Amino acid sequence: MEQHSRDFLRRADEALAEPERAANRAALGLFMPLLRDQAVEAFDSQAFQGLRDQVEAIRRHSLDNLGHYLEQFIGQARENGNQVHLARDGDELNAIVLDICTQVEAQRVAKGKSMVTEETGLNAALEAADIKVRETDLGEYIIQEAGETPSHIVGPALHKPEAEIRELFLERHDLGERDLDSAAAMVAEARQVLREEFLAADVGVIGSNALIAENGYSMLVTNEGNGDLCANLPKTLIICTSIDRVLPRPEDAMAMLRLLVRSTTGQAVTCYTSFYSGPRREGDIDGPVETHFVLLDNRRTELLASDYREMLQCIRCGACLNHCPVYMSAGGHAYGWVYPGPMGSVLTPLLTSLDEAEALPHACTACGRCEEVCPANIPLPDLLRDLRAEAFAEGISARRWRFGIRLHSWLARHPTLYRQITRIAVRVMHRLGRDRGFIRYLPLAGGWLQARELPSPEGDSFLASYRKEHKS
Amino acid sequence: MSGYGDKSPFSETPSPETQGHDASSPDRQLPTRLVGKRVALFVTCLADLMRPSVARASLQLLEDAGCDVHVPQDQTCCGQPAYNSGDYPGAMGIAQQTIETFEPFDFVVAPSGSCAGMLKCHYPKLLAGEWRERAQALGERVFELTQFLQDVCVYTPTPSVKPAALTYHDSCAGLRELGVREQPRALLRNAGIEPRELDQRDVCCGFGGTFCAKMPAISAKMADDKLLEFSKTDNDLLVAGDLGCLLALAGRARRLGSDVEFRHVAEVLAGTADVPGIAHAESGQD
Numbered sequence: 001m002e003q004h005s006r007d008f009l010r011r012a013d014e015a016l017a018e019p020e021r022a023a024n025r026a027a028l029g030l031f032m033p034l035l036r037d038q039a040v041e042a043f044d045s046q047a048f049q050g051l052r053d054q055v056e057a058i059r060r061h062s063l064d065n066l067g068h069y070l071e072q073f074i075g076q077a078r079e080n081g082n083q084v085h086l087a088r089d090g091d092e093l094n095a096i097v098l099d100i101c102t103q104v105e106a107q108r109v110a111k112g113k114s115m116v117t118e119e120t121g122l123n124a125a126l127e128a129a130d131i132k133v134r135e136t137d138l139g140e141y142i143i144q145e146a147g148e149t150p151s152h153i154v155g156p157a158l159h160k161p162e163a164e165i166r167e168l169f170l171e172r173h174d175l176g177e178r179d180l181d182s183a184a185a186m187v188a189e190a191r192q193v194l195r196e197e198f199l200a201a202d203v204g205v206i207g208s209n210a211l212i213a214e215n216g217y218s219m220l221v222t223n224e225g226n227g228d229l230c231a232n233l234p235k236t237l238i239i240c241t242s243i244d245r246v247l248p249r250p251e252d253a254m255a256m257l258r259l260l261v262r263s264t265t266g267q268a269v270t271c272y273t274s275f276y277s278g279p280r281r282e283g284d285i286d287g288p289v290e291t292h293f294v295l296l297d298n299r300r301t302e303l304l305a306s307d308y309r310e311m312l313q314c315i316r317c318g319a320c321l322n323h324c325p326v327y328m329s330a331g332g333h334a335y336g337w338v339y340p341g342p343m344g345s346v347l348t349p350l351l352t353s354l355d356e357a358e359a360l361p362h363a364c365t366a367c368g369r370c371e372e373v374c375p376a377n378i379p380l381p382d383l384l385r386d387l388r389a390e391a392f393a394e395g396i397s398a399r400r401w402r403f404g405i406r407l408h409s410w411l412a413r414h415p416t417l418y419r420q421i422t423r424i425a426v427r428v429m430h431r432l433g434r435d436r437g438f439i440r441y442l443p444l445a446g447g448w449l450q451a452r453e454l455p456s457p458e459g460d461s462f463l464a465s466y467r468k469e470h471k472s
Numbered sequence: 473m474s475g476y477g478d479k480s481p482f483s484e485t486p487s488p489e490t491q492g493h494d495a496s497s498p499d500r501q502l503p504t505r506l507v508g509k510r511v512a513l514f515v516t517c518l519a520d521l522m523r524p525s526v527a528r529a530s531l532q533l534l535e536d537a538g539c540d541v542h543v544p545q546d547q548t549c550c551g552q553p554a555y556n557s558g559d560y561p562g563a564m565g566i567a568q569q570t571i572e573t574f575e576p577f578d579f580v581v582a583p584s585g586s587c588a589g590m591l592k593c594h595y596p597k598l599l600a601g602e603w604r605e606r607a608q609a610l611g612e613r614v615f616e617l618t619q620f621l622q623d624v625c626v627y628t629p630t631p632s633v634k635p636a637a638l639t640y641h642d643s644c645a646g647l648r649e650l651g652v653r654e655q656p657r658a659l660l661r662n663a664g665i666e667p668r669e670l671d672q673r674d675v676c677c678g679f680g681g682t683f684c685a686k687m688p689a690i691s692a693k694m695a696d697d698k699l700l701e702f703s704k705t706d707n708d709l710l711v712a713g714d715l716g717c718l719l720a721l722a723g724r725a726r727r728l729g730s731d732v733e734f735r736h737v738a739e740v741l742a743g744t745a746d747v748p749g750i751a752h753a754e755s756g757q758d
Contacts, residue, residue, distance in 0.1 A: 013689055026697070030672070325676050329693040363687065365680025365694075366556060367644035382597070388558030397558065401686075405554050409562030412517075412548040413569055419545075426521045437753035438726050447685030451692035452723030455522065455751035462515055462524035466543050 001121050001149065003352055004336035008359035015331035024161045025328050032322035035266025036373065043262060055259050056377040058252045059313040063304060069213040069246045070295075076216025077293055080278035084293045086243075090120030093296050097122060097205065097238055100292055101131055104236045106202035112220070112227040113137035114207030115153055115316065116296055117240050118338045119351070122205070134197040136226040138190055145172050151332030153339060154264050154318035159331055162186075194226070204230035204288065208241035209260065209316075210253040211293075217277050218293070219253050221261060221270040228274050237288035239276065242296045244304075244312045256315055259375040263317040299351050308383055311346050313376040320370035320380060326363050335360060342370040342380045349387055358396050361387035404444075423464050426457040433457075502538040503626055511539040512577035514614075516587045517549040518715040519736075523750065526715060529742035530583040530617055537627035539579075546573045550582075550590040556681050560598065567595045571606050579624070580614045583738050584714050585646020586681075588616040593649045616646055617738055618713055622655035628662040631743030637666040638740065639705045641698070641721070643714035644676050656713055656737050663741060668705040670698070679720035695724040702732070709749075711737045722751040 004011065016022060040048045062069055074084045087093035093116075101109065109131055111117070123133045123144075135144040139157035143150060146168050150156030157165070166180050169189055180186055206227050210219040218239050220227045231237050247253050261267050280287035303312055321327050321341030332340035337357070339347045345360035361384045370380045391397045392405075411418045433439040433456020440453055448454055511534060519526040534541045551566030570591065574580045582588040592614045595607035621627050640660065646652035660667045678684060678694025698721060702710050708731075712718050715736060722734040733749035748754055 009687065009689070012687070016689055016693055325678070325694050325697075326687075326690055329678075329690045329697075362683065363690070365644070365676045365678065365683045365691075367676035367680070368648040369644070369674065369676070372648060385556060385558065388556070389560045390558070392558035392560075401557065401682075402559070405557045405559045405682075406562060408549070409551070409554040409559055409566060412551065412554075412566050415546040415548050415569075418548045422517075422521050435753060437748060438723065438751040445685075447688055448723070450688040451727065452684075452688075452695070452720065453726040453751060455719050455722050455726075457522045458524055458747070460524065462520045462527035463543070463545060463547075465524065466527075467545060 001118055001338050003348075003356055005348055005352070005357040005360055007336060008330070008334050008363060011336060012330035012334040015334055016329065020161045020163070021159055021331065024159065025331055028158060028322070029325070029328035032266075033373075036263055036319060036322065037266075039262040039266035039268065042268075043258075048259075048262070051255060051259055052375055052377055055256050055315075055375060056313060058247060058255060059315070059376055062247050062252075063244065063309065063312050066243065066246065066304060069248055070243055072213040073211050073216055073246050074293075074295075076213065077278070078216075080216045081281075082216070082278045082291045082293055084295065087120075087294055087296045087298075089298050090296070093117075093120045093240060093294050093298075094122050094125035096294050097240065098125060098129055098131075100236065100238055101126065101203055102129070104202060104290065106131060106236065108132045108134065108197070108201045109203045109205055110197050110201035110230045110234060111135050111137075111140070112204070112206035112222065112230045113140050113156070114205065114240055115150075115338060116207055116242050117205065118150060119298065120240075120296065122240070134194070134201070136194050136197060136224075136230055137222070138187065138224055138226075141190060141194065142168065145169075149333065150338070151340065152318060152321055153316055153341075153343075154321075159333065198226075198229040198233045201230070201234040203236045203238060204232075204234040205238045205240060206230050208239050208245055210256060211241065211246045211295075212248075212250050212253050212275075213246055214249045215277070217250070217275045219257070220274050220276065221257065221272065222274075223265075223267075223271045225272045228272060231274070231276055232287055235289045237276070237279075237291045238294060239292070240294045240296065242298065242300055244300050260315050260317050263319040263373065263375040303350055306350075307386060308346065308350055310378050311343070311350065311383060313378050314343055314347075315376055316343075317375055319373045319375065323369045323373050325367070325369075326365065330363065335363075342384070343378075346380060346383045346387065354387065354391055354394070355396055358391050361385075361391065419461070419463060423461045426461055427459065429454075430457045430459045500538055500627075503624065506539060506579075506625065509540065509578035510576075511541050511579045511581055512574050513541055513543050514547060514550075514574065514580050514582040514587065514591070515543065516582050516584045516715070518719065519583055522719060523715060523736065525744055525747045526583050526736040526738050529736070529738040529744050530581070532742050533617070533621060533627075533629055533738060534581060534625075536629065537621060537625040539625065542577065544573050544577075550587045552586065552590050552681055555590065555594060555598065564598055564603075567598055567607065568603060571595065571603070571610050575606065575610055578613060579620065580610065581617055581620045582614070583617040583736060584716075585616045585643045585650055585652050586714055586716060588614050588619075589645040589649035616650050616652050616655075616713060618656040618659055618741075619650060619652050621741075622659055629659060629741040629743075631663055631741060633743045633745040634663060634665050634740065635707075635709050637668055637707050638709040638711050639670060639702055639707060640667040640737070641670060641677065641702075641710055641712040641717060642673055643712055643717050646713050647674065652713060659741055660737070665740065668707060670701045670705065672697075672701060677717045677721055679716045681716065684720050691720070692724060695721055696728075699725055699728070699730070709733045709735065709740075711735050711740055713737050718750050722749075726751050
């Protein structure tokens with residue numbers, strides 16, 4: 001996917017200026033945490049914490065032994081009759097999928113939701129080869145029709161208010177006069193349109209929530225069942241995912257499942273949880289004839305060897321997005337790539353480049369709410385800060401910020417001088433703001449003053465007056 | 473307006489005799505863990521420079537609680553601006569200096585959850601080797617003010633001048649790094665002040681240190697959400713344990729033309745009544 005992370009601030013400004021979408025996000029920001037909290041409470045908060053620790057240990061163990069479990073998975077999957085391909089980067093994944101499509105002479109592809117293929121830009125690659133791609137997850141379908149990109153890793157079209165979707169359907173579906181005045185009516189219409197697509201598709205492409213090393217199965221959770229239709233109706237199935245999805249045993253996937261769904265939508269379980277083993281066997285009445293796994297690396301092995309490896313523990317639940325006030329204010333599109341919110345602000349610089357995505361690690365107040373709800377216990381604020389440190393050390397962050405911060409640090413380490421200089425500064429500022437209690441114009445405080453007044457200091461510094469009082 | 477105009481939420485008009493606090497009763501039993509112990513006040517740079525009233529109120533509360541309070545003169549800033557901007561070497565230097573300054577004391581108390589959290593939770597992450605051990609040892613003795621008053625001093629301030637009710641805003645660092653949630657509310661309630669709750673009390677107000685200067689529009693949106701919730705609590709005084717949140721919220725409220733009052737919780741608990749609220753002009757000027 002094309003990257004626009006450099007424009008984070010401009011895109012956030014645009015998002016803030018759209019009242020309907022902003023109201024939509026505000027409602028989500030209230031609603032999603034509530035759903036999660038209720039689910040956690042119903043499960044028992046303490047037991048949930050225990051489960052988090054367990055899943056974190058599983059993820060750590062899987063990553064520590066990634067080579068071993070990947071090899072085991074590939075062996076088992078092949079034994080089950082699947083073909084397994086490894087893709088070093090996005091282009092390679094797209095080429096592999098295109099190659100399979102060409103071999104089976106596919107003209108139409110039905111796709112389930114897959115962030116990995118968003119990452120690689122698969123749709124564009126297939127369409128360039130004249131293959132028609134149809135997204136079948138309702139949210140993905142909506143944004144495909146609208147020509148937009150996902151704003152959320154779980155609900156790609158969560159940014160779109162109902163009215164926008166209605167307008168879109170009326171315009172795009174040639175179904176004559178109709179009201180389409182409820183969400184249910186819109187869902188029914190999408191279902192009707194998409195049913196044809198499943199039946200007509202030559203190839204199904206889906207993602208995966210977990211690859212199970214012990215039996216070579218892939219686990220997928222959906223609420224719409226579209227993944228199963230993509231997997232079972234077309235003759236060829238391609239599962240695209242990344243190498244870090246591997247878990248050792250089925251029970252590990254079960255443990256993760258209990259966390260994943262509660263953290264995401266607050267459900268105890270999604271409507272569909274499926275395990276794909278391989279192609280149709282003799283005697284099976286349905287299922288794909290040919291099945292492929294395409295496993296993407298795209299810098300994940302690099303990440304594994306870096307100080308940011310905890311990020312690979314991520315199970316893509318979206319809880320950090322749902323709980324991030326910066327995400328809810330700026331909207332998912334501001335982040336400018338596939339993964340938004342706290343997890344995206346860590347992943348984007350690591351999977352693309354820190355230079356390109358330097359703004360993202362700063363899109364954080366270090367409030368810690370994401371870390372508090374992360375089912376994989378990823379220290380997101382720490383990782384974001386470490387990325388800022390890398391940008392600072394490498395001279396990527398803005399020169400005047402680095403200069404200002406270094407000057408402040410230096411001054412703070414020279415207490416006597418610090419006391420003298422700051423005392424003069426606050427006295428001047430006090431005079432400037434005496435009439436109103438705040439300052440409206442001050443050199444070097446442009447960032448602060450853009451959106452707020454600067455409360456003026458009371459006058460003398462405390463340390464100075466304390467010293468005076470205690471001398472006598 | 474001054475902090476005590478007609479709209480003042482405070483229930484009594486201060487007179488010189490009742491102004492401020494009631495001195496602690498001389499027969500107050502000091503908890504054994506505090507007997508003979510030296511308590512250092514970490515003023516924090518924002519209180520030192522922007523609002524000395526908070527430092528004065530903190531000092532007074534600790535003294536009233538019976539503590540032997542010291543104010544080390546070589547303290548400056550805890551290093552959060554450098555740390556959160558990614559200047560780890562700069563932050564390390566400040567951390568080492570801060571550790572050296574406060575190490576000689578038995579307790580370190582700061583009227584700020586984020587500065588106390590920096591010392592307690594982040595210094596050990598930032599430093600290595602012997603310095604990490606020293607940071608950890610110091611961290612165990614670091615407390616946020618209300619946490620210290622309530623949990624360690626077991627002291628109930630009795631301000632003679634006080635508002636009937638106020639809205640309490642949790643700072644993220646105090647809440648999540650230090651677990652400061654019930655202490656300020658208990659202190660307020662025991663002092664006869666009703667703390668009212670914001671709907672989304674665990675959501676950040678958008679200050680975030682340098683964040684608010686780097687991403688002012690997003691920060692303002694977050695502040696606006698908080699101020700809107702505040703307006704629903706039906707009172708005119710918002711207090712918090714962190715000056716960062718307060719300065720940013722007050723600055724935003726003024727920009728929007730709002731006249732509501734912002735104060736640090738220490739000021740309220742100490743009954744500081746002669747100082748206008750944050751970003752309010754002194755009496756007689758407007």
